[in-house]
Amino acid sequence: SLPAEKADPVFSTLVASFAQIRNHRELFDAGRSGIKLLLSEVPRGQSTAKDNEPQERIVDLLAGAATSTDTEARDQVAQEMLRILEAQRIVSLDTLFQLTDQLDAVSRGEKPNNALMARLTGRISEIQLPRNALTTTERTSVAFGYWVDKHIEDQRRLNLRSAVEKAGTDPEKLKDLRGSLAPFLRDTLLAFNYAYYAPPGSQVLYTNPVFVRSHDFIGAQGSNHLWRSTEVLGSGWPSSAGGRLVGSLSTLPYALAEAEQNFLIPSQTQALIWTDLVPQMILSAKIPRWWNVTPSQVHWVGLHIRYGRELLAESTFDADLRAQLLESLSVLASPVRTQAIGRLLEQGNAKEAMDRVTPAELLLLARDRASKEPADEASPLGASIRxxxxxxxxxxxxxxxxxxxxxxxxxxxxxxEPELMNLRTFPTLMGYSSRIMAESWESNTLYWAALADELAIRPGELNVRIPEWTGKLVEHIFASHLEDWPAVLKSLRLVGEDVRAQSRASIATEQKAAL
Known part of the structure; x- marks a missing residue:
């Protein structure tokens, strides 16, 4: 990312370059200048891309090359983004900039590079509108945006080679042809955002090859979606391939997660779909990036989770400790659940009591106890935390x-911005779920971090593993009603057990091969 001291000057320069635009050629030139400016100011880090390879450089930076040395994890993230760009039939920045340089060369009297133009033509020919099987009602629901349809059709009709031949040797006409590439540049830059925030699985992006191109910044006729939050419209039809997104990019990550949930297949018969919880869980797996997280930080979280479980087990023999833990637990847990956990601990049933405590609550218990525990009574886990x-x-x-x-x-x-607010899980509102209810659930990433610490997984690898685990978590939820949080917790632990089993099997295979 940009250094903090450069962010404002770079942004001001970028915005200023678009202030005096009068035609498509100037729009394209401003976009290209902005990309060059960004790449010149962002630290190269571990990126191996050359200066004349802006596409590779941007993908490397989005995959954490500026800050991370975990090459293996970065390569996996970069490959996933490249697959999404390919699925969306995106024209690379390298091709677009080479074409503009070629147009400048032709204006100076050089021969056109037909092979380069054929590359663009081949990519354009792959753009197909998935509408042939739609009924009239479906088509009305999906194809409501005049400017989006025109945007895609203009791209499909572009024949750059023919346009160059018509322009002949006129330098101004040849330079103006750069404007015909502006829609492709718009889609490429937009696709970087889509690929960066792509939800686990990304079926909405693999299923609909024009999902990025269909982004409608204006909206339906008679309505104004400019600068409004991103919304999913036109979904729900089998042939609509996820619909399209409308509005600004301000809430793009959530909108992508909302669109993706329709492609998730539960592993069990579910009585309900948590339309607010699932996008929030996906958001929690994609917005944070763990390239700068250290092994010590992951280990610290793991220590807290284990220490919290240790305290619960110890409290079955210590009434005073049990009272202190229940007082801390009451901050996050409901009174009914706090009382139930207290009864289980009093009966000596530590395992069942632990199963009812969330990772966020375990962290809070460990935090409170570690700060109050006398040094002469410190457990090894509490001592390690301090x-x-x-x-x-x-x-x-x-x-x-x-x-x-x-x-x-x-x-x-x-x-x-990710943060832990230590909130009590929000109840339903008149029987309905809400985004507030979903955002009050803070346990997933803490559990994944503790799992990574247990299995000695590199912090950089969390950028690959956590989205994958979250996708499985959502598919394993088997809830009976909207406030069935134990079902979410059970699914979380079920995925954790599967990961542990796979890790043990992998280690056993490696040991057997080494013999």
Missing amino acids: QLAQESPKEINYDVISRAFGSPKPTLANSY
Whole structure:
């Protein structure tokens, strides 16, 4: 990302370049200049792309090349983004910029590069509108945007080679042809955003090859979607391939997650679909990036989760400790659940009590106890928590952990910055779910971090694993009603057990092969 001190100057320069645009050629030139400016100011990091390969450079940067040294994880993320760009039939920046350079060369009297123009023509021929099987009602629902349809049709009709031949040797006409490439540049830049925030599985992007091109910034005739939040429209028809997105890009990550949930297939028969919870869970797996997270931070979270479980087990023998834990637990858990956990602990049933406590609550229990526990009574886990924090106070503290392993809360906090707010799980509103209810669930990433610590998974690899695990989590939820949070917790732990089993099998296979 851009250094903080350069963000405002670079943004001002970018915006200023678009202020005096009068035609499509100037629009394309402003876009290209903006890309060059960004790439010149962003640290190269681990990117191996050359200066004349802007497509590869941007993909590398989106995959964490500026900050991460985990080459294996970065390559997996980059390959996934490239597959999405290919599925959307996107024309690469390299091709677009080479074509504009070629047009400039032709204006100076050089021969046109027909092979390069044929590459663009071949890509254009792959753009197909998935509408042949739609009924009149379906077509009305899906194809409501005049400008979107015109945008796609103009691209399909472009014959750059013929246009160059018609322009002849007129330099101005040849330069003006750059404007015909502006729609392709718009789609390529838009596709980078879609690929970066693509939900786990990304079936909505693989199924509909014009999903990116169909993004409608204007909206239906008679309505104004300019600068409004991103919405999913035209979905619900089998042939609509997920519909399209309308509005600005301000809430693109949530809209993509909302569109993707229609492609998720539950592993069991579900009585309901959590239309607010599922997009929020996907959001929590895609907005945070863990390229800068250290193994010590992951280990610190793992220590808290294990320490919380240890405290619950110990409280079955210690009434005073049990009372303290229940007091801390009551901050996040409902009174009914707190009382039920208290009865189980009093009966000595620690395992069932632990199954009713969420990872976010375990973190809170460990945090409260670690700060109050006398040094002479400290458990090894509590001592390790304090020792790590003392050795690296800037790297390991609760504010840093909140930003690294929290969840975005666009409704509660009006921000996509991840954070842990230590909220009690919000109830339904008149029997309906809500985004506030979904955002109050903060346990997923904490559980994944503890799992990664247990299995010695590299922090950078979380950028690949957490979206994958979250997709499985959503598909395994078997809830009977909207406030059936134990079903979410059960699914979370079920996925964790599957991951542990796969890890054990992999280790056994490696050991057998080594013999």
